[in-house]
Structures are given as C-alpha cells and as structure tokens.
Amino acid sequence: MRSVLHRLAIVLAVVWSLVPIGWMIATSLKSNREITQDGTLLPATATFENYRSLFTYRAFGSYLTNSLVVTVLSVGVSLVVGTLGAYAIARFRLVWGVERRVAVFLLLARILPPVVIVVPAFLIVEQAGLLDTWWSLVLLYSAFNVSFVVWMMESFFREIPVDLEEAAMVDGDSRLTAFRRIVLPLAAPGLVASAIFAVIVTYNEFLFALVLTTTPRAQTMPVGAATLIGRIDIDWGAMSAAGVIGAAPIVLFALLVQRHLVRGLTLGAVK
C-alpha cells in the first residue's frame, strides 16, 4: 500500500514535469487556425508547417550553426585550458603559493554572477568591433567555464596517486607524456562531467548572446527563439515550434549522455 503511494507520487511528479513540454509539442503541430479557434488538446491533423516556416522564413538554420560552433569551441577551449591549469594547481607547490592563490582567485571568479560584467562586456566588444561575431561569445563563454573546469578537475587530479606518474617518469616519460598517458585517462569521469555541465550551460546562455549579437550571422538558438516572442500579435504555432527546435539539441544531448548526466549536473551545481 505504502509502496503504491510512493509510486503514485513519482508518477505525478513525472507527469507534472512532462505535460507542459507535451503541450508545447502538441501546439507546434497544430495549424494556427486550430490553435486559435478549435481549442483542441491534441492536434486534430498534425502539420509541420510551423517548423518549415522557421527554416524558410526565419534563420533557424543559422541559429543552430552558430550555437553549435560557439558551444563546441568555447567548451573545447575551457576544457583544455582548465584541465592544464587544474593539473598545475593539484601537483605543484610554486613560489609564494602562487598555485593556491590562483585557485582561490578562480573560485572568486566562479562565484561572481556573470550579469555584473554585461555592461562593460558590451562596451568593450563594441569598441573592438566584435559585435555580432562568434568570437566575442566564444571568449566570454570560455572564460566563464574555465573557472568551473579548474575547480572541478583539480579535485579529480588530487584523488589520483602521484606514484603512478612518478613510476611513468622513472620509466622515461616526460611529465606531459605521463600526464597524457596516465593521469588524463584516470580523470576521464571528471572530464566528462565537466564537459556535460559546460555544454548545457553554454548552449542555454541567453543574456550575453542577446546583448552581443544582432543578426542571424551570430545569434544563437536561445536568442533566435526569443525573437518570436511578440508582445501583442503572437504567432503561437511558430513560437511553440521555435521552443521545440530551440530545446531539441540540448535535450537530445542530455539523453545521449544520460548515464553521466546526473553526476555532471549535481557535481556541476555543487562545485
């Protein structure tokens, strides 16, 4: 009896999570006539017209490309830069405890809410003539992610015994070879978790993309989806289709890496 109640609660929670999304998908498959006049729950006749219009009359192809390029580049940069930095912090004792100071400094940067630099970032990027380009977004997102990657990877490196690298170095490996051959594979779970969290956060970022881009040349998916949000005259069909298309890449990604997702999300949030 109690077990049935437990399960009922979980089923309710699942329904509560999925119904709003189901409604968006249902709406996106209806014609605008059906949405505004018939008031149906599920589409009477499913149409992909709303989706087609996003790619023909609007630039959703470009938004998708921009999002993918910006996400892959900035997550890549932050993983490489962050992992190397984390390794230095975890393994070396430097003059004046530099490595410890850098770690604390990066933690501070991580706590800082990004919104605080949105005004100067806009002014600097505008002056540099980099408004509406991938590069400004890639740089910003790399920097936002790097502090997080360092913090996360450092704890993973610390758990790997130093003896393993030493043995490899005694056998003639250089430090970097030992790092690549021995340490990195052992830290792979951390790398995966960091990458997952970074990809989700980066793909979803909206505020800086909104401020720093103006045309489909560089606008990312969240910004593109938000352009369909009218105040008065709303094309509900197109808006719901934009929502589905906007979220589809990141939800697919989440389902693909599902096995590592919970770890990535909770670790990412807690670190």
Next chain:
Amino acid sequence: MTASTRNGVTRLRRQGEGLDRALPYLLLAPALLLVLAVVVYPLYDGFRTSTQFWRFGRALEDVGLDNYRQAWNDPQFRSSLWVTLRFVFFSVACETVLGLGLALLCARELRFIRWARTALIVPMVITPVVVGIVFRLLYASDTGLLSTVSQSLGGGQVQVLSDPSRAFVGLVALDVWEWTPLMFLILLAGIQSLPVEPFEAARVDGAGAWRTFLDHTLPMLRPVLIVAIVLRTIDAFTTFDQVYVLTHGGPGTSTELISIYGFDTFFKFQQFGYAAAMLLMVALVVMAVSFLAARLIRRQATA
C-alpha cells in the same frame, strides 16, 4: 593532504630542471590570463563606467558614486529588489519542500526511480528561454492549456499574466517547475549516502516515520540541505531569461526582478553608468550571501 603525496610533490619538484621548472607556470598561465582578460578587466571597466554619467551611449561626465546614491533613492530599484527577494523566497521554499518530500519518497524505490529520473531532469536541462515559452503557452488566456482545459470543463478563460499578483505566482510556479528536480537530485544523493544504523535502531525502538524524520533524517541531512538551498538562492537571485520571455517584468512592475530592471536600464534606456552601478550592487549582495553561506557550511561540516 597525506604525507606521502606531499613527499611525492617535493620529489617531483626536485626533478624539474630548466623548461620543466617553468612548466607549471606555463600550464597555469592560459587559465589565469583568460579570466583576467575576460572577467577581471571588464569588472574594473564596469566599475569605472558606474562612476560616470552616460546619455545616448556616451560617457558625459564623472559623477563619483552618484549612480549608487541614485539607486538608493530610486523607488523602481527598491521595488525590483523587493520583488526579487519575494521571488527567491517563495521559489526556493517551495522547491525545498517539494524536492525533500519527493526525495524521501523515492529513497527506497531505487529501481523504479531510474526511469523516472530521466523525465525529471528534462525541466532543468531545457533552455531557460524555452521554459519561458512553455509557460507562455500554458498561461495564454485565449489559447493556453489552462484556459483550454477550463473551457472544456465548462469554465471560462483563465487569466494569469494580465493580473499582477497572479503573474507573480505564475512566475514562481515556473521556477518551481524548472528547479525542483535539482533539489530532488541533490537531496536524493544526500539521503542515499546517510548511514543505515540510526534508522535501524529507530525502527527497533518502534519510532514512527515522522519521529525518525525529525530525529535522524533531518539533522543528518542538514549540511546537504543547506548547500542545496544556498545554491538555488544564489542562482534564483539573478534569474533573467525566463522572466524576459514570460512577462518582461509586467504587468506593471509585479514581476520586475532586479535583473530585468538592470537590463532595461542598460539596453533599452542606454543609461550605462546607472545600469553598471545597479548590477555591481546586485553582484556584491550575491557574493556576500555566498561568503556567509560558505562559512556556515564549513562550520556545519566541522561541528
């Protein structure tokens, strides 16, 4: 750190010669430079901007701390601060209660929870802008899900976003929908890592479920609970995307969070100096909360 790793570190360092000695600095430099250039320099530049008077996208004069004083006397700034505090309080409170309840229910249903977990994760991975769209589609008075269901049951249209207090509740509901899963996951992990013995002892003593919860689960779960609450509080304080899409602060200023007011001041009204000052103050508040929380957590951990 254990003695053996410390020995390992010194031994490794002694091996270093020439390029090897420079290696750690070379490894550290890119991360440091990136953050210095892209976060710290703008932060400094933002502070300078905040001490200037800007009109029409130009810095007209230095005004010292006038922008900060102006915010202090700005009723709209105060109102948005108040809306933000209420939003954070109600959202995080609901998320904590619901997430904790669900985590307690699920703790023993391990196999069952595995498939449910995927569904529960979707709201928190989905793009926040799209979450705004989802809730626009639920709340729309003519074509939304709430109105459609209500009308098919013989009721009338449901007005959510046109009424100030209902729009606020609607925004809190959005946040609860999106972030209860995170609370749930963190707390579930916390509950599953609790030791088993106290619970068995309680069962032997014949303690009821409620007593066991108050005497054992809650005290032991407290560190995790505090971490989860702090995280959500800090994050909720700068919520922007969802509100931008759902209400953009309206109707009136009923859902105008501080981030929305700061953004409008910056992007719509182009008062760069004033916006920079406001956002800096918001950041200071968030960082102060983080520091206090970190101290609290550390004290909990050592106690």
